[in-house]
Amino acid sequence: MKNPLFYAKIILFGEYGIIEDSKGLIVPYNFYQGALKFEHSEKAEQSNFHLKNYAKYLKENFAELFDTESFCKDVEQGMYFDSNIPQGYGVGSSGALVAAIYDKYAITKIDITQNLTKEKISELKCLFGRLESHFHGTSSGIDPLICYMNIPILIQSKDDISTIGLPTANNEGKGAVFLINSGAPGETAPMIHIFFEKMKKEGFRKTLKEEFIKYNNACIENFVKGEYSPLFSNLQKLSVWAFEHFRPMIPQKLIDAWKTGIDTNTYYLKLCGSGGGGYVLGFTQDYETAKNHLKDFQTEVIYKF
Known part of the structure; x- marks a missing residue:
């Protein structure tokens, strides 16, 4: 059967x-x-x-x-x-x-x-x-x-x-959403624990609500509508915010790569799931250029535009 x-x-x-x-x-x-x-x-x-x-x-x-x-x-x-x-x-x-x-x-x-x-x-x-x-x-x-x-x-x-329906992928497009393999699995429970410990602090709760959620929701709206210019503007803010506030959840091997993406504006990284290991998500308007910066890592395209 x-x-x-x-x-x-x-x-x-x-x-x-x-x-x-x-x-x-x-x-x-x-x-x-x-x-x-x-x-x-x-x-x-x-x-x-x-x-x-x-x-x-x-x-x-x-x-x-x-x-x-x-x-x-x-x-x-x-x-x-x-x-x-x-x-x-x-x-x-x-x-x-x-x-x-x-x-x-x-x-x-x-x-x-x-x-x-x-x-x-x-x-x-x-x-x-x-x-x-x-x-x-x-x-x-x-x-x-x-x-x-x-x-x-x-x-x-x-x-x-x-x-929800999503914009049709363009397999000939230069832009891509991709996965980066951090090289080791992560554990969900310890990462969730870190998050809830952070949530006990008023300053973190405030920035999560006023910044993270704002950028996150804007990214979704942009992505669903296929509006890539504002999407990357909001992705940049989201990636910077995560680098500052989700640092313990970013796989150690990818810290430098995360910052390189922000500094060069060639790609932006974000957590894929709870973090700590496993995959990280990447967004770029030029996958070939991003791949050159990430040549030490295994990448996997999941969506092209």
């Missing part, structure tokens, strides 16, 4: 700010994917072990919502999550797993193909947040939501989430 594939996701805009009710723009990233399968191998054994723990978690907390009997039985028979989504890279490895399990074992699934209302999306997000909290301690539910729906999502606020 062929199981559905679930793809990675990328938070283009809204990391951390989503927690404080800023806007967010999240897109599927089909380069990475995962599916539930049966196989006996070393890789399968490791994944199967994690699924056993998760099956226990579902049985204890969500027995009324899931066919936990079938899930536990399949896990005992060697089921695993076959995935090339890198873990700890901010692209939704646990989100794709949660989406796959919901799709296969939820007793009453919310149908996303018919009459998809904001209420249904909100209900799904809430449930997915509870399901994914097993992996990170806390979860907004956004990652599994985008992995499950596989369409771009615009977050206006915590309770206002909808699907």
Whole structure:
């Protein structure tokens, strides 16, 4: 039996700010994917072990919502999550797993193909947040939501989430949105802890609200409309702000590259997910020039314009 594939996701805009009710723009990233399968191998054994723990978690907390009997039985028979989504890279490895399990074992699934209302999306997000909290301690539910729906999502606020169309990519364009590999995974929980520690300070809360959220929301508006000149003006401010206030979340290897982008105005970097490691997002109006500055790093284009 062929199981559905679930793809990675990328938070283009809204990391951390989503927690404080800023806007967010999240897109599927089909380069990475995962599916539930049966196989006996070393890789399968490791994944199967994690699924056993998760099956226990579902049985204890969500027995009324899931066919936990079938899930536990399949896990005992060697089921695993076959995935090339890198873990700890901010692209939704646990989100794709949660989406796959919901799709296969939820007793009453919310149908996303018919009459998809904001209420249904909100209900799904809430449930997915509870399901994914097993992996990170806390979860907004956004990652599994985008992995499950596989369409771009615009977050206006915590309770206002909808699907959205994006400008058509231009594969011949010079501009690009790209990923930079920091070379090592990051851990979500410690980064979230740093953020909440910062939120205890009034000065940080003020600058987050008056500057970060303002630039973030403007970037989303510019990007969705395909207005690239104001987009890069706001990206520059966003990147400078993050360099000053999100420094502990920026992977150490990328600190200099981050500053070079700002100093030369050839590209701007921002966090991809919680940071600390994994991927960082880059935006440039001339990818070839940006690549020369970043020749020591592995880059991966996700969108051209």
